[in-house]
Amino acid sequence: MKPAPAPRPIRAEKAYHNRSFLNSTDARPLRILAEYIEPKARFDRHEIEDTIVFMGSARVCSREQAEAAVLAAKGDRTALRAARQQLAMSHYYEEARELARRLTEWSKSLESAGRRFVVCTGGGPGIMEAANRGASEARGLNVGLNISLPTEQAGNPYITRELSLNFHYFFMRKFWFAYLAKALLLFPGGFGTLDEMFEVLTLRQTHKMKKPLPIVLFGTGFWDEVIDFEALVRYGTIRPEDLQVFHRTDSVDDAYDYVTRRLAEHALAAPGPTL
Numbered sequence: 001m002k003p004a005p006a007p008r009p010i011r012a013e014k015a016y017h018n019r020s021f022l023n024s025t026d027a028r029p030l031r032i033l034a035e036y037i038e039p040k041a042r043f044d045r046h047e048i049e050d051t052i053v054f055m056g057s058a059r060v061c062s063r064e065q066a067e068a069a070v071l072a073a074k075g076d077r078t079a080l081r082a083a084r085q086q087l088a089m090s091h092y093y094e095e096a097r098e099l100a101r102r103l104t105e106w107s108k109s110l111e112s113a114g115r116r117f118v119v120c121t122g123g124g125p126g127i128m129e130a131a132n133r134g135a136s137e138a139r140g141l142n143v144g145l146n147i148s149l150p151t152e153q154a155g156n157p158y159i160t161r162e163l164s165l166n167f168h169y170f171f172m173r174k175f176w177f178a179y180l181a182k183a184l185l186l187f188p189g190g191f192g193t194l195d196e197m198f199e200v201l202t203l204r205q206t207h208k209m210k211k212p213l214p215i216v217l218f219g220t221g222f223w224d225e226v227i228d229f230e231a232l233v234r235y236g237t238i239r240p241e242d243l244q245v246f247h248r249t250d251s252v253d254d255a256y257d258y259v260t261r262r263l264a265e266h267a268l269a270a271p272g273p274t275l
Helices: 028-045 063-072 077-108 127-137 170-180 191-205 220-226 229-234 240-245 252-266
Strands: 051-055 118-121 142-147 164-167 181-186 215-218 246-249
Touching: 028 164, 028 170, 051 077, 051 127, 051 170, 051 191, 063 077, 077 118, 077 127, 077 215, 077 252, 118 127, 127 142, 142 170, 164 170, 170 181, 170 191, 181 191, 181 252, 191 215, 191 240, 215 252, 220 246, 229 240, 240 246, 246 252
Parallel strands: 051 118, 051 181, 118 142, 142 164, 181 215, 215 246
Antiparallel strands: none
């Protein structure tokens, strides 16, 4: 009688090569950690220690695109009305683009070592594209923190290629917005912009974020109509001094002067995140 063949050795797959495990519920902590470590490695490699964050609607287009949409909509009342509204909002795109360009030129003129006050956006179209575009036109590095959505949103073409990131978890994306930010510019936007804005305002109000952070609400007509901050004071749900956390303006010059002055006063001597 022949002896039974020896069992073959089992070559088990390493856990970090096991896709079914890595995509499982059990491995969620690893995926969350990856969205901290991988971006940090990129920022360290490019010496990015602080950012100027632009937030705003993905639906605001450039003046050129808006004018083309108006011409294409002739004869269609509904489309023409929408195109005219796009045209009316397009100045915000051009102002975000100009402000990002000027802030990037200012940051590049600084004598301090390293890359300071790099423009950072959510990486998508609209106001995000405008800010990345302005920074790119000033020949500066810029960051795009994109997010995977049911309707896939690709990174805009103006982001520095090595600094175009794509997140699954909203809270990790918002962490990187807040952690490196030394200034925040909020342009008109929808649910996403409001969510991001109120998270930062809450961190400031509760002193969970201790660093000085100039916050600009750009577009006073929009913000005064969409959010009645004074009503929150009247109803006693916030304090009057809470309104001093942000600066409202319609002027690129004023926003530029306010941000650069505050950064020069509070952030130039202290690179790196300080929550």
